[in-house]
Amino acid sequence: MPVAIVGVGKIARDEHVPAIAADPSFDLAATVSRSGGLEGVENHETLDALLQARPDIPAVSLCMPPQVRFKAARAAIAAGRHVMLEKPPGASVSEVLTLDRLARRAGVTLYASWHSRAAAGVAMAQAWLADKRLTSVRIDWKEDVRKWHPGQDWVWQPGGLGVFDPGINALSILTAILPAPVHLTEAQLSFPENRDTPIAAELTFTDGADLTVAAAFDWRQEGGEIWQIEVETDAGTLRLTEGGARLAIGDADQGVASPGEYPALYSHFASLIAQGASDVDASPLIHVADAFMLGRRIAVDPFHD
Amino acid sequence: MPVAIVGVGKIARDEHVPAIAADPSFDLAATVSRSGGLEGVENHETLDALLQARPDIPAVSLCMPPQVRFKAARAAIAAGRHVMLEKPPGASVSEVLTLDRLARRAGVTLYASWHSRAAAGVAMAQAWLADKRLTSVRIDWKEDVRKWHPGQDWVWQPGGLGVFDPGINALSILTAILPAPVHLTEAQLSFPENRDTPIAAELTFTDGADLTVAAAFDWRQEGGEIWQIEVETDAGTLRLTEGGARLAIGDADQGVASPGEYPALYSHFASLIAQGASDVDASPLIHVADAFMLGRRIAVDPFHD
Numbered sequence: 001m002p003v004a005i006v007g008v009g010k011i012a013r014d015e016h017v018p019a020i021a022a023d024p025s026f027d028l029a030a031t032v033s034r035s036g037g038l039e040g041v042e043n044h045e046t047l048d049a050l051l052q053a054r055p056d057i058p059a060v061s062l063c064m065p066p067q068v069r070f071k072a073a074r075a076a077i078a079a080g081r082h083v084m085l086e087k088p089p090g091a092s093v094s095e096v097l098t099l100d101r102l103a104r105r106a107g108v109t110l111y112a113s114w115h116s117r118a119a120a121g122v123a124m125a126q127a128w129l130a131d132k133r134l135t136s137v138r139i140d141w142k143e144d145v146r147k148w149h150p151g152q153d154w155v156w157q158p159g160g161l162g163v164f165d166p167g168i169n170a171l172s173i174l175t176a177i178l179p180a181p182v183h184l185t186e187a188q189l190s191f192p193e194n195r196d197t198p199i200a201a202e203l204t205f206t207d208g209a210d211l212t213v214a215a216a217f218d219w220r221q222e223g224g225e226i227w228q229i230e231v232e233t234d235a236g237t238l239r240l241t242e243g244g245a246r247l248a249i250g251d252a253d254q255g256v257a258s259p260g261e262y263p264a265l266y267s268h269f270a271s272l273i274a275q276g277a278s279d280v281d282a283s284p285l286i287h288v289a290d291a292f293m294l295g296r297r298i299a300v301d302p303f304h305d
Numbered sequence: 306m307p308v309a310i311v312g313v314g315k316i317a318r319d320e321h322v323p324a325i326a327a328d329p330s331f332d333l334a335a336t337v338s339r340s341g342g343l344e345g346v347e348n349h350e351t352l353d354a355l356l357q358a359r360p361d362i363p364a365v366s367l368c369m370p371p372q373v374r375f376k377a378a379r380a381a382i383a384a385g386r387h388v389m390l391e392k393p394p395g396a397s398v399s400e401v402l403t404l405d406r407l408a409r410r411a412g413v414t415l416y417a418s419w420h421s422r423a424a425a426g427v428a429m430a431q432a433w434l435a436d437k438r439l440t441s442v443r444i445d446w447k448e449d450v451r452k453w454h455p456g457q458d459w460v461w462q463p464g465g466l467g468v469f470d471p472g473i474n475a476l477s478i479l480t481a482i483l484p485a486p487v488h489l490t491e492a493q494l495s496f497p498e499n500r501d502t503p504i505a506a507e508l509t510f511t512d513g514a515d516l517t518v519a520a521a522f523d524w525r526q527e528g529g530e531i532w533q534i535e536v537e538t539d540a541g542t543l544r545l546t547e548g549g550a551r552l553a554i555g556d557a558d559q560g561v562a563s564p565g566e567y568p569a570l571y572s573h574f575a576s577l578i579a580q581g582a583s584d585v586d587a588s589p590l591i592h593v594a595d596a597f598m599l600g601r602r603i604a605v606d607p608f609h610d
Binding site: 070071074090091092093094095097098101158159161181182183184185186187191196208283286287288289290292293294295296297 | 588
């Protein structure tokens, strides 16, 4: 099936293009980019131009920053195309819920992807936790923003989410592996004096009963990233490390393996299209919005790229 | 049907107690309050004590601040009671969605009330707008916080929402009367230097096509409150004023009347219980969370009560 990539930035080049190239269901037929696209691939300056020129492309994958994703998704759905959204699926929770309704009404597939849910250890973690009694969860999600978002000014703009841009990956795993939902009770957000989004966050969640989840997100990490989730249960400790790519239960590494996150996303997108289904779970973004609403803000040192 | 009020503060005394007294379906059988309750009404220090002592009270109305509402609602639902929530229904969006699931599973009624939706002009505004083409909406929701929230420190605490505590009333009307959903695209939130919640907000919404909604919330208003929504359509202007109690279409006041907002809420609660149904629409709170997530923050003069 021909597919088009809309927004040819770092994530498209690093992940989407190779994943599509390796996928037997999809062919990369075109791109949309104002700044030129990819060597050897048909490019259109605007999504509207693509939609008009290529009615034979039934699916689009939207990789632009979240602040402009709704308009593109709406246009693609209105033109009868299946749509895959990079994370976060939008700049607001409301727009994601609206897209979900529009896609259902139009009878097309909408897939709000969460790449970290496709990390090798996540499915097994979820299955193992399903019948355990959980007592606490500790999340550490810390990386160097200069390494992972070099020059990406949009992450510092309102709607760009700041440290929640990586942090939402942890929340997408958390919401996938917990047997019951949690909600935020407290948050502290550290805003650099000169920026509109936080560089660090401390979050506390509860299930309303015995389970507490504590999360620390930080973009000021130097010397190697830490992306891990540790779950204490009545049957021992479960540890997801390396962003979910490794899973240990107690002291035993489970040796999980996967074809890679983005190949798994495209495989799921193909299967949703084949089934005429959608997959839109806004819960990670809802937790982020809750953190901004409930969070106490503190001002910290200015950040300069 | 016996009903208990949990949280005997200003809103309970001003609105809930008289509404229950006037309602043929309900009798105020008890209250829960640490600070004494009401003259001549059985009072319990805690909700747990009430739930244990009075299994014959099938319904509770939760009027405490939103930061502590979830725990109470969860306990009441677990004890098989029908629950009505003051607005906002919680301090986080996630907890409201969780309560909705818990109530459905327990087979009890959950009613997340929005009192402004029961204002006299709202139902007719919604009916009139249903087949119009809307071009713009202008919301002004401005009041003196010292008059309307005297000494209510919780509105300034994280989760207390600040000026969104009244502003969410406007959003509850907006989401009820618009024929199609909108989502936030821009917000500016004014935080007093010494407070954790905003004293003013400017919001812009879109339906993704032609409609723009502009809203101004302000708690620094002096000399009389302004609570109005003006909708421009292809068939003229619709104006809701006085918080929705008056409706004009073009120059013609529609002379709408109602039994009052809270009597209407209790009547709806009784009918939901009779039907075995719930009514939980989190969309006004989702718009507020979106505003905190997307909003640009500016610091303004400190606020002292």
